[in-house]
Amino acid sequence: xxxxxxTPRHLVMGMTNKKSLKCEQHLGHNAMYWxxxxxxxxxxxxxxxxxKEQTENxxxxxxxxxxxxxxxxxxxxxxxxQPEDSALYLCASSQDGDTGVxxxxxxxxxxxxxxx
Amino acid sequence: KNQxxxxxxxxxxxxxxxxxxxxxxxxxxxxxxxxxxxxxxxxPVSLTxxxxxxxxxxxxxxxxxxxxxxxxxxLHITASQLSDSASYICVVSGAGNMxxxxxxxxxxxKP
Numbered sequence: 001x002x003x004x005x006x007t008p009r010h011l012v013m014g015m016t017n018k019k020s021l022k023c024e025q026h027l028g029h030n031a032m033y034w035x036x037x038x039x040x041x042x043x044x045x046x047x048x049x050x051x052k053e054q055t056e057n058x059x060x061x062x063x064x065x066x067x068x069x070x071x072x073x074x075x076x077x078x079x080x081x082q083p084e085d086s087a088l089y090l091c092a093s094s095q096d097g098d099t100g101v102x103x104x105x106x107x108x109x110x111x112x113x114x115x116x
Numbered sequence: 117k118n119q120x121x122x123x124x125x126x127x128x129x130x131x132x133x134x135x136x137x138x139x140x141x142x143x144x145x146x147x148x149x150x151x152x153x154x155x156x157x158x159x160p161v162s163l164t165x166x167x168x169x170x171x172x173x174x175x176x177x178x179x180x181x182x183x184x185x186x187x188x189x190x191l192h193i194t195a196s197q198l199s200d201s202a203s204y205i206c207v208v209s210g211a212g213n214m215x216x217x218x219x220x221x222x223x224x225x226k227p
Binding site for chain 2: 004006040041042043044045090091092096103104105106107108109110112
């Protein structure tokens with residue numbers, strides 16, 4: 001196990017639903033990330049949080065709303081999604097700030113989201 | 117534009133055989149290059165990390181090479197096992213630790 005857990009593992013929702021994805025890291029890291037992985041496309045970085053502060057938002061539509069209440073938990077709130085938002089949503093964490101040491105990201109198992 | 121291209125897109129080999137996966141990148145400036153293994157239905161797991169001064173790194177049956185001059189990397193898998201069936205993703209880190217992901221190579225090892 002990588003120390004990063006995600007729930008739920010699978011989610012099916014309608015376009016009018018509101019749901020949330022949860023990520024928890026048990027590695028003592030200070031940075032957390034949300035990625036979207038669509039079929040046959042590279043991983044797309046969505047959001048980055050360092051020390052609970054959002055440091056990056058890669059032009060993600062407002063129907064995706066992240067929340068980072070502390071350095072161990074990260075949420076992705078979903079509302080009025082579109083069918084093209086169906087994908088695997090991966091959470092990752094890393095320990096940033098170590099000079100000279102590449103910050104390996106540890107990924108969770110992902111949430112497979114299907115939007116009907 | 118920073119890009120990472122991987123080849124082949126997919127590969128089928130017999131158990132016990134060796135194989136080599138390729139990664140070409142245009143990321144500049146270059147900080148480091150990582151190879152990840154992603155099993156079906158799971159998140160990626162780091163295999164190797166190489167900085168510009170390293171040209172080879174091994175992790176068990178996995179050996180990664182890096183040529184920073186030609187901006188190419190390869191991942192060689194020796195004596196493949198059924199459990200090696202997965203997607204292998206090349207990730208290049210540039211300025212400010214910005215990561216650029218390759219599209220991955222899907223490897224299937226058959227008995």
